[in-house]
Every structure is written in structure tokens, then in C-alpha cells.
Amino acid sequence: MPAPAVPVEPPALQWDLFCRVIDNYGDAGVCWRLARRLAALGQRVRLIIDDAAPLGWMAPAGAAGVEVMPWPGPDDVGDVVVEAFGCDPPAAHVARMAEQARPAVWINLEYLSAEPYVERSHGLPSPQRNGLTKWFFFPGFTAATGGLLREAHLLEGRAAFDHQAWLARLGIEAQPGERLVSLFCYANSHLPALLQQLAMAPTLLLLTPGHAQRQVSDANLPPGLRTARLPWLTQDDFDRLLWACELNFVRGEDSLVRAAWAGAAFAWQAYPQDDGAHAAKIAALLAQMQAPPEMAAWWRGWNGIATLPELPDAANLQSWTGAVQAWRSRLVDQAGGADLAERLLAFVHGKSRSHPAA
Numbered sequence: 307m308p309a310p311a312v313p314v315e316p317p318a319l320q321w322d323l324f325c326r327v328i329d330n331y332g333d334a335g336v337c338w339r340l341a342r343r344l345a346a347l348g349q350r351v352r353l354i355i356d357d358a359a360p361l362g363w364m365a366p367a368g369a370a371g372v373e374v375m376p377w378p379g380p381d382d383v384g385d386v387v388v389e390a391f392g393c394d395p396p397a398a399h400v401a402r403m404a405e406q407a408r409p410a411v412w413i414n415l416e417y418l419s420a421e422p423y424v425e426r427s428h429g430l431p432s433p434q435r436n437g438l439t440k441w442f443f444f445p446g447f448t449a450a451t452g453g454l455l456r457e458a459h460l461l462e463g464r465a466a467f468d469h470q471a472w473l474a475r476l477g478i479e480a481q482p483g484e485r486l487v488s489l490f491c492y493a494n495s496h497l498p499a500l501l502q503q504l505a506m507a508p509t510l511l512l513l514t515p516g517h518a519q520r521q522v523s524d525a526n527l528p529p530g531l532r533t534a535r536l537p538w539l540t541q542d543d544f545d546r547l548l549w550a551c552e553l554n555f556v557r558g559e560d561s562l563v564r565a566a567w568a569g570a571a572f573a574w575q576a577y578p579q580d581d582g583a584h585a586a587k588i589a590a591l592l593a594q595m596q597a598p599p600e601m602a603a604w605w606r607g608w609n610g611i612a613t614l615p616e617l618p619d620a621a622n623l624q625s626w627t628g629a630v631q632a633w634r635s636r637l638v639d640q641a642g643g644a645d646l647a648e649r650l651l652a653f654v655h656g657k658s659r660s661h662p663a664a
């Protein structure tokens with residue numbers, strides 16, 4: 307009788323992940339999480355980044371299997387080239403890619419959105435003038451997209467998390483009966499109103515560096531509200547911050563995903579765009595989350611699209627928490643539980659096979 311077939315693991319690929327830091331921290335944040343996740347899946351990763359400064363606080367310890375390199379990166383070409391957010395790898399690197407007998411799989415990792423165009427565009431080829439093909443890979447919230455980054459055992463870690471011990475390490479102590487809320491935001495004219503609304507129940511508001519700390523001063527806090535100023539946290543501790551709070555205010559792309567995994571009530575501030583494109587992003591995300599109407603209304607107000615309603619009290623905030631947790635379950639279960647890195651790996655293996663040596 308023939309021996310049963312042993313599944314053969316494909317060999318580790320060399321990934322070159324190109325990142326330009328344009329604005330804020332999402333570029334570096336998403337690329338670092340992807341690099342680390344691919345390395346955890348046994349891949350070899352070079353993260354070529356034009357400004358590595360944010361990694362100094364996000365990931366001071368680095369990660370096994372990830373080499374951080376300054377732009378323009380290496381002289382050789384790996385098996386996979388990922389350009390984050392259409393950042394265009396250096397021309398010399400693209401020229402070297404075009405000379406390869408077996409071209410690298412070239413991926414453009416796009417921005418995250420819940421809008422319908424994502425499913426239509428995910429996985430499409432973009433033929434280049436030099437004969438190469440660049441593939442669009444869209445993160446997203448459905449099985450027909452590239453999915454979301456989620457580390458193995460993240461939710462188990464979240465379930466076992468001891469928030470009091472973690473807060474104590476940061477020197478933060480909530481008073482009895484005080485709820486914990488985190489704030490990571492852009493400039494927002496509704497902040498004074500938010501502070502008033504939060505003060506309706508005893509609250510300790512944890513302020514991240516930058517916009518949140520600049521806009522909230524201890525001098526004008528309503529009674530009932532206390533604040534603590536956080537240092538820049540590592541990405542892992544940023545996750546823990548969201549786990550420690552019962553209500554999180556997040557912004558941009560990466561912290562939105564982390565708020566989903568945290569499973570606590572949250573409000574998202576989209577990066578405001580002059581053409582108002584953020585309104586469609588918010589509407590699509592709320593629909594995808596199946597957010598209850600009062601949550602959707604508050605989010606719209608927070609994003610300056612409608613009047614800001616009252617924040618629900620703790621009992622009514624449960625409907626937000628329930629919606630986030632139900633959404634999290636749906637996200638985790640889809641595509642056989644594969645996260646973005648696993649879906650990207652499978653996509654790249656498919657393209658390697660369908661693109662034999664030229």
C-alpha cells in the first residue's frame with residue numbers, strides 16, 4: 307500500500323515590503339504588522355521604509371525574521387515585492403524586477419475600506435509598461451477581499467488579559483466605579499462636547515500622544531472626568547490599551563481593526579478628506595458592522611457629518627459592544643479563519659504558479 311501523502315510546505319519566500327511614511331502612523335503601523343505577521347508564518351521579510359522613526363516606539367524590539375532597511379532597499383530582488391498603498395518602489399528596483407527570468411510577484415497593498423468597490427477590485431491585475439504585472443490586493447471585511455491582519459492566538463491573549471496589572475505597570479489606577487475610555491483621534495471640534503458627555507459617568511480618559519493630548523487640557527475638564535496622559539506605546543501595548551477600556555475612540559486604518567479585535571464599544575474617526583470621501587467610508591463601515599442606529603448616529607456626529615447626539619449611558623452602550631462583538635465573530639469566522647497575511651500568502655502562491663519563468 308502506498309504511504310499516505312505528507313503535505314509539503316511550500317518553501318519560505320523572500321518578501322520585500324516597500325513603505326513610504328506619507329502622513330500619520332498608519333503606513334508604518336500596517337506595514338510593520340504585516341511584516342511581523344508574514345515572518346510569524348515562516349516567511350523572510352525585508353521592510354524597506356523611508357522613515358523608520360515610528361518603529362522606534364511601535365516595535366522597539368523588532369521581530370525575528372524581519373529585517374528593517376532604509377529606502378531604497380536591497381540591490382537584489384526577492385520572490386515577492388509588496389508596495390504599500392501605491393508607494394512606488396524605487397525605479398532601479400522595478401528595472402531589476404523587469405530583468406528577472408522569473409519575475410517577482412508584485413503586489414500593491416491597498417487602503418482598507420468597507421465600500422463595494424473593494425470586492426470588485428481585489429485581486430485584479432494591473433499590466434505595467436515594462437511587461438510586468440502588478441496585482442491589487444485589497445484588505446477588507448468580507449471573504450471576497452484580502453481580509454484583516456490578525457495574529458495567531460490574538461483573541462486568546464485578549465481573553466486572558468489582566469487589565470489591572472497592565473494599567474499598574476503604566477502607573478495608571480482607576481478609582482472605584484470609574485470607567486476607562488481611550489482617545490486616539492485627529493483634530494475634532496466635537497471634543498469639548500465629548501468631554502461633557504463622558505463626564506455624565508465617572509470616567510478616566512486615557513489620552514494618546516499627539517492630537518488627543520493637545521486638544522484636552524486638565525484646566526477645562528468637567529467634574530466627573532479625569533485624564534491620564536499616555537506615552538507612545540508599542541503596538542502590542544496599544545492593543546492592550548484597547549482591551550483595557552470599555553469604550554475606545556480610534557482613528558485611521560490600523561487602530562480601527564484593533565478596536566474590532568478588542569471587542570469593546572468604539573467610535574471611529576475617519577481621516578477627514580476635503581472632498582468628503584470619508585462620509586461614504588463611514589456609511590459603508592457602519593452598514594458592514596450592522597451598527598445599531600444610535601451608534602451610527604453618534605459616529606456620524608463625531609465625524610462632522612451630522613449633529614452629535616448624546617452618548618448613551620453605560621447600559622445603552624451595551625448595544626454598541628454587542629454589535630462590535632457580533633461583527634468580530636463574523637470577521638474571525640470568514641474565509642476559513644484566514645487573516646490578511648494568510649490570504650496574501652495563498653494569493654502569491656497562486657500567482658507564482660500561474661506566472662512561470664518568462
Ligand code: TRH
Pocket residue numbers: 329330331332333334335336363364417490514515537538539540541542544557558559560561562577
Ligand atoms: O496614524 P493614523 O491616523 O494613520 C492613518 C491611516 O493609515 C489612514 O489609512 C491614512 O489614510 C491616514 O493615516 C493618512 O491611524 P492608524 O492607521 O490607526 O495608525 C496608527 C498606528 O499607530 C497603529 O499601528 C497603532 C499605532 N500606535 C502605537 O503603536 N502606539 C501608540 O501609542 C499609538 C497612539 C498608536
